[in-house]
Amino acid sequence: MISRDDVIKAAKLAKLRLKEEEIQVYTEQLQNILHHVEKLNSLNTSNIEPTSHAVDTQAIFREDIAHPCDILEKVFAVAPDTEDRFFRVPKVI
Amino acid sequence: MELAHLTLFEIHQKIKAKEISCQEITAAQLKRIEKLNAQLNAFITLCPEKAMARAQELDQHLAKNPASDLPPLFGVPMGLKDIFLTEGVRTTCASKILGDYIPPYNSTAVQKLLNAGIILTGKLNMDEFAMGSSNETSHFGPCKNPWDLNRVPGGSSGGSASAVSSGISYATLGTDTGGSIRQPASLTSIVGLKPTYGRVSRYGVIAFASSLDQVGPMAKDVRDCALMLQTIAGYDPKDSTSVNQPVPNYLAALKKDLKGIRLGIPQEYFAEGLDPEIEKSLQQALQTLKELGATVKPVQLPHTEYGVPTYYILAPAEASSNLARYDGVRYGFRAKNIETLLDLYEQSKTQGFGSEVKRRIMLGSYVLSAGYYDAYYLKAQKVRTLIRQDFLNALKEVDALVTPTSPTCAFKLGEKTDDPLKMYLSDIYTINVNLAGLPGMCVPCGFNSQNLPIGMQLIAGPFAEEKLFHVAFAYEQATVWHKRRPTL
Numbered sequence: 001m002i003s004r005d006d007v008i009k010a011a012k013l014a015k016l017r018l019k020e021e022e023i024q025v026y027t028e029q030l031q032n033i034l035h036h037v038e039k040l041n042s043l044n045t046s047n048i049e050p051t052s053h054a055v056d057t058q059a060i061f062r063e064d065i066a067h068p069c070d071i072l073e074k075v076f077a078v079a080p081d082t083e084d085r086f087f088r089v090p091k092v093i
Numbered sequence: 094m095e096l097a098h099l100t101l102f103e104i105h106q107k108i109k110a111k112e113i114s115c116q117e118i119t120a121a122q123l124k125r126i127e128k129l130n131a132q133l134n135a136f137i138t139l140c141p142e143k144a145m146a147r148a149q150e151l152d153q154h155l156a157k158n159p160a161s162d163l164p165p166l167f168g169v170p171m172g173l174k175d176i177f178l179t180e181g182v183r184t185t186c187a188s189k190i191l192g193d194y195i196p197p198y199n200s201t202a203v204q205k206l207l208n209a210g211i212i213l214t215g216k217l218n219m220d221e222f223a224m225g226s227s228n229e230t231s232h233f234g235p236c237k238n239p240w241d242l243n244r245v246p247g248g249s250s251g252g253s254a255s256a257v258s259s260g261i262s263y264a265t266l267g268t269d270t271g272g273s274i275r276q277p278a279s280l281t282s283i284v285g286l287k288p289t290y291g292r293v294s295r296y297g298v299i300a301f302a303s304s305l306d307q308v309g310p311m312a313k314d315v316r317d318c319a320l321m322l323q324t325i326a327g328y329d330p331k332d333s334t335s336v337n338q339p340v341p342n343y344l345a346a347l348k349k350d351l352k353g354i355r356l357g358i359p360q361e362y363f364a365e366g367l368d369p370e371i372e373k374s375l376q377q378a379l380q381t382l383k384e385l386g387a388t389v390k391p392v393q394l395p396h397t398e399y400g401v402p403t404y405y406i407l408a409p410a411e412a413s414s415n416l417a418r419y420d421g422v423r424y425g426f427r428a429k430n431i432e433t434l435l436d437l438y439e440q441s442k443t444q445g446f447g448s449e450v451k452r453r454i455m456l457g458s459y460v461l462s463a464g465y466y467d468a469y470y471l472k473a474q475k476v477r478t479l480i481r482q483d484f485l486n487a488l489k490e491v492d493a494l495v496t497p498t499s500p501t502c503a504f505k506l507g508e509k510t511d512d513p514l515k516m517y518l519s520d521i522y523t524i525n526v527n528l529a530g531l532p533g534m535c536v537p538c539g540f541n542s543q544n545l546p547i548g549m550q551l552i553a554g555p556f557a558e559e560k561l562f563h564v565a566f567a568y569e570q571a572t573v574w575h576k577r578r579p580t581l
Contacts, residue, residue: 002459006459007455007459009459009462010455010456010458010459010462011455011458013458013462014413014417014442014451014454014455014457014458015417015420015435015438015439015442016439016442016443016446016451016454016455017439017440017443026451026452026455029452029513029514030452030455030456030459032512032513032514033405033456033513033514033517036401036402036405036514037402037405037406037469038402039398039399039402040399040402040403040406040472040473040476041472043396043399043476043479045472045475045476045479048475048476048478048479049475049478050471050474050475050477050478051474051475051477051478051481052304052474053290053304053334053530054290054304054305054477054481054527054528054529054530054531055289055290055291055334055336055530055555057333057334060333062330071197071198074197075197075423075424077195077197078193078194078195078196078197078424079422079423079424080421080422080424080425080426080427081427087422087423089422089434089437090431090432090433090434090436090437092433092434
């Protein structure tokens with residue numbers, strides 16, 4: 001069953017910061033949800049193939065041809081912080 | 094009949110006959126939106142100037158071209174769920190994290206509607222990132238049900254359902270990951286269709302759970318629903334999960350009798366937990382279907398009860414991956430007063446996402462994390478196989494399945510918000526259809542003693558949308574439920 005530490009770890013993996021009271025609430029809620037999920041353990045699925053997609057799909061290939069992209073200006077226009085044609089972020093090195 | 098309550102088909106006739114101009118119809122619709130949106134909160138964003146300018150362009154086109162050549166959606170004002178990217182019109186996905194986002198391009202489904210002549214009036218409310226069954230997780234506040242303003246319209250396409258039902262959008266599109274078209278359609282007395290996974294392109298539709306999400310029409314009646322699907326269906330090279338199969342003529346599938354049609358009633362869907370008034374309406378609907386010539390037999394879907402737990406592993410897992418892209422770098426909300434790159438990611442996500450989205454991202458991260466992947470994610474994918482096999486086996490014996498859409502009628506605002514699990518069970522009859530990738534449709538089939546709508550769900554095999562249209566149209570023609578409108 002999911003513990004308080006698991007919730008802290010999941011939040012860290014998801015890059016979310018939780019307040020103390022949120023950790024408590026989420027732990028309780030996720031425990032309830034996962035308790036409901038435990039029902040799946042009553043099924044024997046050892047010989048069942050997993051389905052990752054509801055329809056039969058194959059890898060889609062196409063020729064590697066460059067197409068003109070005329071929306072770059074608009075893409076940069078909605079970015080939070082840019083300089084020339086770059087997205088600006090805090091210094092990493 | 095009042096202009097706002099006309100069907101797409103009826104408006105088309107009026108525009109073609111030049112009884113009404115695109116500008117007149119758009120102005121009337123914008124006026125109605127202004128009047129009703131204060132009560133309903135169905136629209137997040139309105140674009141009246143753009144809409145009127147477009148209406149003027151279309152009127153000019155009409156003046157120069159023969160009316161007989163018009164596509165069936167020509168001149169129809171329409172709002173769209175705020176999950177569809179719309180070039181130049183703010184698209185928020187009902188989240189603070191995309192609160193100011195103006196997309197540089199249209200999603201394929203939107204482009205197809207525009208090509209067919211619609212006039213975009215604005216963007217419709219929804220649950221944040223489509224996560225919810227009541228439209229209460231929206232950053233922009235809950236949308237209300239036009240049949241009772243103290244109740245939810247359902248989710249996540251709640252704004253879309255409320256808008257069509259109240260006549261502030263003539264039809265619209267929703268997206269359905271676990272029931273988000275069918276459940277709100279049921280709660281507001283409109284027709285909603287989730288097509289087969291891959292039938293409609295998802296390009297430019299903000300992703301929630303990619304293997305489950307599908308775009309579909311929401312409309313006042315079955316014919317309008319067929320017109321909408323006809324317009325948006327088909328292969329799109331920009332979406333590698335869209336399926337390259339010819340699109341049939343859906344309008345040709347609309348027939349008035351059901352001779353030779355075999356319908357299956359999954360016994361598991363009529364068990365404990367179903368509201369007795371809903372069950373009664375469904376029984377009456379089955380009687381009508383028999384009178385129309387259908388044969389009805391019980392069928393079994395033995396893994397039904399495993400659908401909700403399977404969904405709440407798979408959908409959050411996919412969501413946690415899809416929503417990792419909202420890092421505050423390239424678009425969307427960026428937190429202020431940041432020192433490091435990690436701070437930027439963490440603060441932007443923490444301040445930008447609402448609590449339901451955070452809950453699902455964490456659930457997804459947890460079930461995918463080292464040590465738990467096999468126990469949860471792989472297990473759920475295997476159970477998904479069993480659920481799909483159940484449907485395919487049942488559909489070997491019958492043409493379509495008939496089930497309730499929602500276990501209850503529209504519930505009160507706030508009634509389920511404190512208990513996520515209780516909320517998740519709202520989609521108990523719709524979720525398995527997404528897991529199996531099948532088409533599912535909701536049509537109005539009655540009202541309870543409090544005048545709240547009841548919907549019937551029809552389910553068919555892969556790419557058998559025509560069968561759904563056939564059954565739904567015959568039923569609709571024999572009943573009056575779809576003609577009732579809420580008084581506002």
